[in-house]
Amino acid sequence: MKTINIGLIVAPGMPEKLTNKCLDALQQHIKSLLPNIDCNFEIEGDSVTGSAEYVHECIDYAYRRKNENNWDFSVCVTDLPSFSNSKAVLSDVSTTNQTALISLPSLGIYRLKHKFVNALSEIIYYLYSISNNASVELKFSNLSISNIKQVEPNDHNSTDERFVLNSTIIGGI
Numbered sequence: 001m002k003t004i005n006i007g008l009i010v011a012p013g014m015p016e017k018l019t020n021k022c023l024d025a026l027q028q029h030i031k032s033l034l035p036n037i038d039c040n041f042e043i044e045g046d047s048v049t050g051s052a053e054y055v056h057e058c059i060d061y062a063y064r065r066k067n068e069n070n071w072d073f074s075v076c077v078t079d080l081p082s083f084s085n086s087k088a089v090l091s092d093v094s095t096t097n098q099t100a101l102i103s104l105p106s107l108g109i110y111r112l113k114h115k116f117v118n119a120l121s122e123i124i125y126y127l128y129s130i131s132n133n134a135s136v137e138l139k140f141s142n143l144s145i146s147n148i149k150q151v152e153p154n155d156h157n158s159t160d161e162r163f164v165l166n167s168t169i170i171g172g173i
Helices: 014-033 055-069 112-131
Strands: 002-010 037-045 073-078 087-094 099-103 148-151 161-165
Touching: 002 014, 002 055, 002 112, 014 037, 014 073, 014 112, 055 073, 055 087, 055 099, 073 112, 087 112, 087 148, 099 112
Parallel strands: 002 037, 002 073, 073 099
Antiparallel strands: 087 099, 087 161, 148 161
16 A cells, blocks of 8 residues: 655644644545555644745745655645635645645635545645546535635746635625
8 A cells, every 4th residue: 555645734723723633534534535545644833834925935835845854745724814816715736846725714614624624635635646647626526615716826826726715705805
């Protein structure tokens, strides 16, 4: 069985607590998506993800930490909201660097653990599939959030793909 190493770089406080609470559920959910893969998670609390003004700073930092720790993938988890053209950003993904960022506020407050586990699992599944030359799309289909749309990042950053909530009620605040 193949093992993949995943670094979760989390902002201190709520993101760190949530990630630690969800680790068992995350491993089980990923096992259902990738049955022949063992996931080894390393959680690293870091204030960069809680204070970076720009997404590309988090993604670049995640890429550096991924290389320094020999992780296969790295994902930043932040409690800072992120917006793109007045829409709330759920996630930025760099398939090139095998890194991603999840902005927790875009998941809302109801069923947060469930939505977080599903979003993170889908991102890891997506990064793993892309790294193995599989043709897949990241859809976030199990989040109980409708209207997630993929858009091109409109700023100069290290991400290839951005996923926003296509809602004028939540995303336009």
